[in-house]
Amino acid sequence: MEPTPDREPGIPTDLLGLARLAGMSLRHLVGTVTRSAVHTATDIVDDVRSGEPMSQILDERVALFRRAALSALGLTSTATGVYGPVDTELDVEDLKAMGDAMITEGWDTAQQPRDLHPSFVPILHDLTPDEARILRFLAVAGPQPAIDIRTKAPFGIGSQRLADGINMIAAMAGCALPDRDHHYLGNLSRLGLVRFSTEPVADFRRYAFLEAQPPAQAAYKSVKMRAISSYRSIYLTVFGKQFCEACFVLGDYTGGGWASDDRGDIYLGKGPRFP
Structure with a gap:
């Protein structure tokens, strides 16, 4: 079966897959794209009232929602289905707006543990x-x-x-x-x-x-x-x-014996003792 025109091959459409790809919690992703989802639902109602075919409406809105989710993750899709940073030209005001939004959003310690950096x-x-x-x-x-x-x-x-x-x-x-x-x-x-x-x-x-x-x-x-x-x-x-x-799993790895570095050296004389 050939993929539908608005669905790129290799692009996961579920939010959990997108969140895992970007190292972001699912709840954080959902919170980020909620406003887009509300607008999408409102637009669907308007299109139904105007008499647009339901299949066409859903296909278009799903594509819009998927792009909103990708944008929230800082990702984009290519013809080959490869993800990369969103390639947009930003001016100084855009960057300041993004930085201020990050500061005011705060840090959700419940969803982003302090020992797991997003990078x-x-x-x-x-x-x-x-x-x-x-x-x-x-x-x-x-x-x-x-x-x-x-x-x-x-x-x-x-x-x-x-x-x-x-x-x-x-x-x-x-x-x-x-x-x-x-x-x-x-x-x-x-x-x-x-x-x-x-x-x-x-x-x-x-x-x-x-x-x-x-x-x-x-x-x-x-x-x-x-x-x-x-x-x-x-x-x-x-x-x-x-x-x-x-x-990495470090528990059973000894680094060839260097995890303890115990060579059993015997020191003679009064010279300094190395740790």
């Missing part, structure tokens, strides 16, 4: 499977070491960067393409989930493992002068932690 659903759509593995690993393993390698210069003046961001996060997270780690981490930083810090991790011994990796050794040998390592760290932001707790 979690679109963020999931922006992730690759390997990026999801990295987030899950950082969520249980905590901050991870990274190194930049630079040429040594007095007071750092004139120092040249030879390599940056060398880390083992993608490999330790079990990524299918660990050599794409810089691309993955760059996207996660763009989404506000991961942060690059100039502060080192607590246990400095972890950097020796990075300095022995082939990319680091290649950087050291690429110059005749002496090269040094700058200790960095990569970790989840507060928003990133909230996202991982909401979107």
Whole structure:
């Protein structure tokens, strides 16, 4: 059976499906489009009185109501049935009106729990499977070491960067393409989930493992002068932690043993004890 002319293929017409697609509660969606529904019902009565065919009236009003629901969700439909942001040209006054309406509407804590941000659903759509593995690993393993390698210069003046961001996060997270780690981490930083810090991790011994990796050794040998390592760290932001707790099952995942990081080291002497 061919689809009716006013119904795009692949477009769900039930409000629950639309709400789930946009990560919005059903009650919130219904409240948003109620005014449109009232106007639609009034128009149907007027059309019936004017003698319009009932089948035509219902088809037209259902299409109008569906478009109102999509608009309330910030979505639109294409010929292929793919959803995307509504593409409209807004001026400054339109944006101010939208912002003021959002402020005055308030926050319904009963329908939007504080630990579920509305952007979690679109963020999931922006992730690759390997990026999801990295987030899950950082969520249980905590901050991870990274190194930049630079040429040594007095007071750092004139120092040249030879390599940056060398880390083992993608490999330790079990990524299918660990050599794409810089691309993955760059996207996660763009989404506000991961942060690059100039502060080192607590246990400095972890950097020796990075300095022995082939990319680091290649950087050291690429110059005749002496090269040094700058200790960095990569970790989840507060928003990133909230996202991982909401979107991934972390209970049975140990991150290859790094969830507890208990290596059973025995310290000798009176040196400092790392946590």
